[in-house]
Amino acid sequence: MATTYRTCPVSGLQFEDQAEKLMRWNAVAGVLWLLVGGITALLVILTRWPAIKLLPADQFYLILTAHGIDMLILWILFFEMAVLYFASSTLLRCRLATPKIAWLGFWLMVVGGIMTNVAIFQGESSVMFTSYVPMQAAPHFYLGIILVAVGALLGTAVFFGTLVVAKKDKTYQGSLPLVTFGALTAAIIATFTILAGAGILLPTFFWSVGLIKEIDAQLYRMVWWGLGHSSQQINVAAHVSVWYLTAAVIFGAKPLSEKVSRFAFLLYILFLQLASAHHLLSDPGMSAEWKVLNTSYFMYFAVMASMIHGFTVPGAIEAAQRRKGYTNGLFEWLRKAPWGNPVFSGMFISLVSFGFLGGISGVVLGTEQINMLMHNTFYVPGHFHTTVVTGTTLAFMSITYLLVPVLFRREMILPKLCQIQPYLFGISMSVLGLVMMGAGTLGVSRRHWDMAFSGAPFQYEWPGAAYLMMGLTGIFGVIAVIGGGLWILLVVGSLLFGKKLDGGKVSNQPTPIPPSTQAASAVAHGSDHVGVPGTVVLALLLFVCFVLYYFVNWKYLSEVWLLS
Amino acid sequence: MSAILPPSDRLWWKQPIDKVEWAWIAIAFVWGMVMFVMMIYWHIYGKQNLSNEAYKTTPEMFAAKAEKFIAENTIRTETDQNIPVVKVPAGGDGYLIARLWAWYPILELEKGQTYKIHLSSMDYNHGFSLQPVNINIQVIPGYEHVVKMTPTKAGTYAIVCNEYCGIGHHSMLGRIYVK
Numbered sequence: 101m102a103t104t105y106r107t108c109p110v111s112g113l114q115f116e117d118q119a120e121k122l123m124r125w126n127a128v129a130g131v132l133w134l135l136v137g138g139i140t141a142l143l144v145i146l147t148r149w150p151a152i153k154l155l156p157a158d159q160f161y162l163i164l165t166a167h168g169i170d171m172l173i174l175w176i177l178f179f180e181m182a183v184l185y186f187a188s189s190t191l192l193r194c195r196l197a198t199p200k201i202a203w204l205g206f207w208l209m210v211v212g213g214i215m216t217n218v219a220i221f222q223g224e225s226s227v228m229f230t231s232y233v234p235m236q237a238a239p240h241f242y243l244g245i246i247l248v249a250v251g252a253l254l255g256t257a258v259f260f261g262t263l264v265v266a267k268k269d270k271t272y273q274g275s276l277p278l279v280t281f282g283a284l285t286a287a288i289i290a291t292f293t294i295l296a297g298a299g300i301l302l303p304t305f306f307w308s309v310g311l312i313k314e315i316d317a318q319l320y321r322m323v324w325w326g327l328g329h330s331s332q333q334i335n336v337a338a339h340v341s342v343w344y345l346t347a348a349v350i351f352g353a354k355p356l357s358e359k360v361s362r363f364a365f366l367l368y369i370l371f372l373q374l375a376s377a378h379h380l381l382s383d384p385g386m387s388a389e390w391k392v393l394n395t396s397y398f399m400y401f402a403v404m405a406s407m408i409h410g411f412t413v414p415g416a417i418e419a420a421q422r423r424k425g426y427t428n429g430l431f432e433w434l435r436k437a438p439w440g441n442p443v444f445s446g447m448f449i450s451l452v453s454f455g456f457l458g459g460i461s462g463v464v465l466g467t468e469q470i471n472m473l474m475h476n477t478f479y480v481p482g483h484f485h486t487t488v489v490t491g492t493t494l495a496f497m498s499i500t501y502l503l504v505p506v507l508f509r510r511e512m513i514l515p516k517l518c519q520i521q522p523y524l525f526g527i528s529m530s531v532l533g534l535v536m537m538g539a540g541t542l543g544v545s546r547r548h549w550d551m552a553f554s555g556a557p558f559q560y561e562w563p564g565a566a567y568l569m570m571g572l573t574g575i576f577g578v579i580a581v582i583g584g585g586l587w588i589l590l591v592v593g594s595l596l597f598g599k600k601l602d603g604g605k606v607s608n609q610p611t612p613i614p615p616s617t618q619a620a621s622a623v624a625h626g627s628d629h630v631g632v633p634g635t636v637v638l639a640l641l642l643f644v645c646f647v648l649y650y651f652v653n654w655k656y657l658s659e660v661w662l663l664s
Numbered sequence: 665m666s667a668i669l670p671p672s673d674r675l676w677w678k679q680p681i682d683k684v685e686w687a688w689i690a691i692a693f694v695w696g697m698v699m700f701v702m703m704i705y706w707h708i709y710g711k712q713n714l715s716n717e718a719y720k721t722t723p724e725m726f727a728a729k730a731e732k733f734i735a736e737n738t739i740r741t742e743t744d745q746n747i748p749v750v751k752v753p754a755g756g757d758g759y760l761i762a763r764l765w766a767w768y769p770i771l772e773l774e775k776g777q778t779y780k781i782h783l784s785s786m787d788y789n790h791g792f793s794l795q796p797v798n799i800n801i802q803v804i805p806g807y808e809h810v811v812k813m814t815p816t817k818a819g820t821y822a823i824v825c826n827e828y829c830g831i832g833h834h835s836m837l838g839r840i841y842v843k
């Protein structure tokens with residue numbers, strides 16, 4: 101099979117021709133979906149801002165459905181496909197298995213994405229991305245999602261195939277790099293997830309065209325969240341891999357312990373499928389035992405895995421920095437980190453925001469009884485904008501600052517703006533998440549057009565603090581949209597107008613990864629252990645916040661009506 | 665050397681794990697167990713646990729039971745739509761219908777009494793969101809959920825619908841009186 105391999109002169113990364121094209125097209129498609137999603141975000145936020153209330157109800161629900169689909173499914177999935185090809189073909193320096201199938205997958209995702217969006221904007225499919233039955237969307241709404249899922253499944257299959265190619269062609273020796281291993285866990289979870297998705301979306305599609313008479317509403321929610329929750333686990337595995345990647349590229353950081361980090365990834369696979377239960381904690385159809393088992397035993401192992409990554413990623417950075425001589429005090433390693441480099445600053449904000457806001461709020465929300473205080477309130481989107489946005493999206497944004505020169509061979513334009521973008525987006529989005537959670541704590545509903553309940557037979561006045569929180573939601577939401585829009589502008593601007601960079605040497609043979617010599621690893625083994633006291637302090641801080649916030653919520657719960 | 669290369673030590677799984685890492689893993693594990701035990705503890709000693717009593721039903725069956733309950737216990741009507749205000753017998757059963765786009769009827773409860781409130785939907789998913797108490801329960805068509813509640817304070821409470829149920833979702837506001 102004739103293909104070529106390019107070695108990037110800056111990074112030393114080696115890109116196979118087909119894989120490179122696929123990464124570019126997937127990344128660009130992802131960015132375009134983010135653009136659509138960002139426009140919908142602005143409309144959503146301007147409608148939920150009580151002082152503005154921009155759209156009428158029907159358009160609001162339509163736009164919100166588009167926002168969920170285009171952001172959560174399309175932007176994230178396209179970008180993840182690029183990550184998978186990078187973690188396999190590029191990091192293992194081998195050709196991509198069956199590029200034709202990868203292209204087929206890509207085009208299926210494109211067609212599916214457009215199809216679902218057409219259905220939404222035609223106006224008959226404002227059912228939210230969860231599409232709970234028996235509310236019904238147009239058949240091509242479901243069909244489009246199914247095509248996207250099949251396309252993504254093909255992409256994952258190509259990823260697995262590429263791992264096999266690398267093994268067969270012996271382009272590396274020993275075990276997979278940690279980042280590839282993380283991507284592998286993401287791909288394995290993706291396979292499960294898409295199968296659960298098929299299990300629910302196919303019947304729903306048949307139901308929408310009249311072939312099936314009825315789908316049980318509770319059963320739908322259960323199977324749907326097998327898709328909906330686990331797909332968030334793909335995102336976590338993917339963005340944790342990106343964190344490790346960033347730490348490796350910027351600092352030459354190596355994992356504190358390969359064993360621990362890999363074990364933590366493995367826990368994701370073992371225990372996350374079942375945590376879909378925490379979306380059903382306030383549902384009638386499930387027993388308390390089932391809820392407790394699935395949210396604790398299973399979920400807490402996955403939480404443990406995230407806590408481990410949350411320790412080992414900054415720990416690896418600290419160790420690398422200390423080896424370079426930044427050894428003063430607890431935090432010199434962190435102070436002297438390249439805060440002006442958006443690849444690093446974005447990654448670090450992503451890490452902190454995901455851990456402190458997304459992680460803690462998620463576990464509290466997922467506690468069986470406490471869930472009743474927050475289920476379906478604005479707390480829920482508040483929580484996941486600090487996981488899938490400041491966590492996943494921001495990690496993807498920051499790694500793009502690396503990919504534009506390396507993969508697209510363009511210099512980033514306007515470097516000063518590139519420097520502030522991660523702060524602008526990361527901080528405003530974190531605050532947005534917080535105030536959304538604040539509003540939710542006061543009871544404000546998610547997916548709700550009018551806090552004043554116009555047309556209702558009764559009145560209910562939300563507390564003033566709730567209006568304050570929603571006003572802040574509006575302000576920080578608009579700033580976040582500006583921060584996200586700036587990123588799109590910088591990236592697209594650089595692709596079009598950035599200075600062209602030298603592509604580097606092209607060869608028609610891959611250059612295998614040189615084996616690490618016995619001597620080098622012996623040295624590495626002996627003397628280079630360094631402690632990570634700064635990371636320990638950060639981790640303990642996280643733990644204290646976690647414990648306090650967790651018990652505060654039990655206190656809140658103890659004050660409501662008695663229920664049994 | 666780094667996370668993007670194969671582990672430099674080919675026998676990486678034999679490398680010892682640092683004490684600090686072990687300690688953190690242990691903390692994470694123990695904390696997970698504490699949170700697990702907390703939920704069970706609350707089931708035994710806590711006073712806010714969502715009931716598990718639920719039955720399969722149909723909109724027709726549920727509506728029939730609710731209508732019977734309303735016919736027997738209505739004490740007055742309110743608003744220009746004449747929505748019945750129904751006094752739930754102390755310690756007895758009350759029925760609340762969720763439908764597009766209303767909670768029906770208005771319930772009247774007494775502070776400190778325990779009631780079995782039956783919830784179900786006639787059409788789509790709805791969300792029972794009791795304000796300003798902030799208790800939130802999913803209401804699903806085809807399922808009758810029997811929730812035991814004891815109001816702890818007198819007042820007028822709102823039931824907001826917090827599961828999206830179509831264009832009139834925002835106007836789906838119900839009421840509960842606690843005397």
Ligand code: HEM
Nearest residue numbers: 141145168171172228229481489546547548577580581584
């Ligand atoms: C750029 C700034 C963004 C803003 C200002 C924003 C704002 C919002 C708001 C206010 C809601 C809640 C609406 C409601 O429940 O009434 C929402 C929902 C949502 N957002 Fe965002 N968002 C942004 C970016 C993103 C991104 C990047 C993602 C995903 C990667 C995302 C995924 C979602 C999802 C899945 C929902 C739930 C939709 C539903 O309830 O069906 N958002 N967003």
Ligand SMILES: [Cu+2]
Nearest residue numbers: 790825829836
């Ligand atoms: Cu409703």
Ligand SMILES: [Cu+2]
Nearest residue numbers: 825827829833
């Ligand atoms: Cu509703």
